[in-house]
Amino acid sequence: MTPPNAARRSERAHRAILEAAYALAVDRGAAKVTIEAIAARAGVGKQTIYRWWPSKGALLLDVLIDAVGAVSEMPDTGDVTADLKAQMTAVTRLFQSDFARFYTGLIAEAQGDEAVARGLAEQLLDRADGPRRARLAKAQRDGELRADVDVAAAAEALYAPIYYRLLLRTAPLGVDQVHALLDVVLDGLRPRE
Amino acid sequence: MTPPNAARRSERAHRAILEAAYALAVDRGAAKVTIEAIAARAGVGKQTIYRWWPSKGALLLDVLIDAVGAVSEMPDTGDVTADLKAQMTAVTRLFQSDFARFYTGLIAEAQGDEAVARGLAEQLLDRADGPRRARLAKAQRDGELRADVDVAAAAEALYAPIYYRLLLRTAPLGVDQVHALLDVVLDGLRPRE
Amino acid sequence: MTPPNAARRSERAHRAILEAAYALAVDRGAAKVTIEAIAARAGVGKQTIYRWWPSKGALLLDVLIDAVGAVSEMPDTGDVTADLKAQMTAVTRLFQSDFARFYTGLIAEAQGDEAVARGLAEQLLDRADGPRRARLAKAQRDGELRADVDVAAAAEALYAPIYYRLLLRTAPLGVDQVHALLDVVLDGLRPRE
Amino acid sequence: MTPPNAARRSERAHRAILEAAYALAVDRGAAKVTIEAIAARAGVGKQTIYRWWPSKGALLLDVLIDAVGAVSEMPDTGDVTADLKAQMTAVTRLFQSDFARFYTGLIAEAQGDEAVARGLAEQLLDRADGPRRARLAKAQRDGELRADVDVAAAAEALYAPIYYRLLLRTAPLGVDQVHALLDVVLDGLRPRE
DNA sequence: ATTTAATCGAGACGGTACGTCATGTCTTATG
């Protein structure tokens, strides 16, 4: 009935829930995490979870955003190929870790929960995409790339294949993929002759 | 104990199950389909489902493979850009239909069920990928693309972004994406004069 | 830690609680009244209730005692049969009203809460029983009843059946029961000529 | 949706539930028995209980009826006073045992659950009342009681006080009460010489 | 043609988790 009053929120419970959810999602995959297990591990009542998050997905999304963050940083050494290689490799490494179970599980959750899908897109993916486009745009200004290149499409062509393998598992993730993508996509975008 | 004897299988029940699963998956999304609902709609005992499929995912995968198929065909008019545009557009159209709910739901299922992931990759995605690579390889032989291009990576760079938007919803699916991808990826792969 | 200081008690809150509890108990039965509902209706914090009453039963008991009282009065016209008929009829009427839901609910509460049971017996039932016995004893002195009659047992034999029907609902409450009881019990207690 | 099919009922589960419910109700009182505890003790899923009984009260009523039964038997030695004394004493003894917790708890339950109230009245109390009235009627025919006595009212006047003390605890149950009641009620019903 | 054994529809079973409700205690800010 009444919306919860954030000022009175117990910081202790809040943190315990995020930590419990993180631990459980990493070690058994987001799909197999239950609200009851989170509550039990956090030493918290289920209601305390339901009071602050509308669904398991929303909670896990918060946890994920908390936990990722750093990977969206984009280096800028002046060499766009090197910078993208570094960043794409970092993403690949993250997706090779146990953490991947968490991420893929949450994406699965998003397929049936529009709110999670929106949160994921806006708070995580778009946020990560910005710096990538910006780096590409700078490379254009620097003359590393042709001026007419659609920077957003280029970013998608480079990163989507990594997510594709993460989710669809047609081939293992690895640095070779990163190299191949840079060769195929980025190389074609350089100024001709 | 005894493995099921395919010869005695009831064709009526088999078809009813596939149809019920299809209908339910399309209209409420694969995640919200339950075995009980399929059994009830098909007028079949639950055991009859469990006798022939190990899991909901395996059943839905069968249904999906049944239902897709056609989209993996690849035209060959001699103009690789036109051919890819046609095929990528067909894929996009499929992903814009109600059918998408089914597909994304099954991919979600695959995140927690290794057997489904494998089936999806091998029986659907790899099968669809073959003709794409083949078409690109032919274009190489025809001199439409440079000889040193990694054809598999190119196929991934072109198609993965469509799946990316299907699953991650950072932007709506549409033909503009297809055009942008062809411009960014394929154009860069042409022979340098 | 500190015992509540009755002097500082808010009279406003006190009254609001009793009124809210009464209204709720009458209209949905004592069993379905919750402390939260009482607090909400009274515009009072839950703690304020818990501070002054140990349990829902204790609160309802207070409310009930407040509300009854009057029915324990016993007329004395000199005709013991007429007096008992009047009083038993009044009790029956009370038990036929909406108020019965409250009373039966509290008796139910007492079955699992010794303190309520004790309070009910001592503060309500015994208090009501006193005048009844006294009236019967006077009738003895007046020669309306035999001298050897056990007045307490007689009071029980007359009133318990009314409670029996109230609680066990083997037959509807009504004035016929009162008449039948007076015929069967009281009539047998007159002096034998 | 579909009503359960009694023919397929598991006798094992049925018995285990009744036994578990009995044990729990006797040792902690009907009010403190939970469906979850019954299910756990019986080694049964909760749904199996809900499939066959609409409420905790309905289940406990079944258990109680199972367990009582015998006490409704009425001896007939030709001496109505002796017979009633024996039977009333048996009832009193039952109500003095641990079993009372069960009985009073169920009566409490009935105050908030009309179905239980009806079941209790019809399947237990009325059934027990029949033989009592019959015995009194026979005594009338034998000339032990006056012909004009309302036998139903007499039965109520004798037994209701026992229930009254059981439920309202104004005084302890005991054989003295039985004697007093027989003196006060039955004695008055004898033929006047 | 009869037997016989597996499949079928149905659905009860022991479970797990759900999301909700009320309990009684604890915390914070308000008057």
Next chain:
DNA sequence: CATAAGACATGACGTACCGTCTCGATTAAAT
């Protein structure tokens, strides 16, 4: 400093499905 408001841990509620397990009642193959 008692209050109202309400967050908290706890625990039971009744429901939905899970995957397994009987039940007769069809089948369809091997006698």
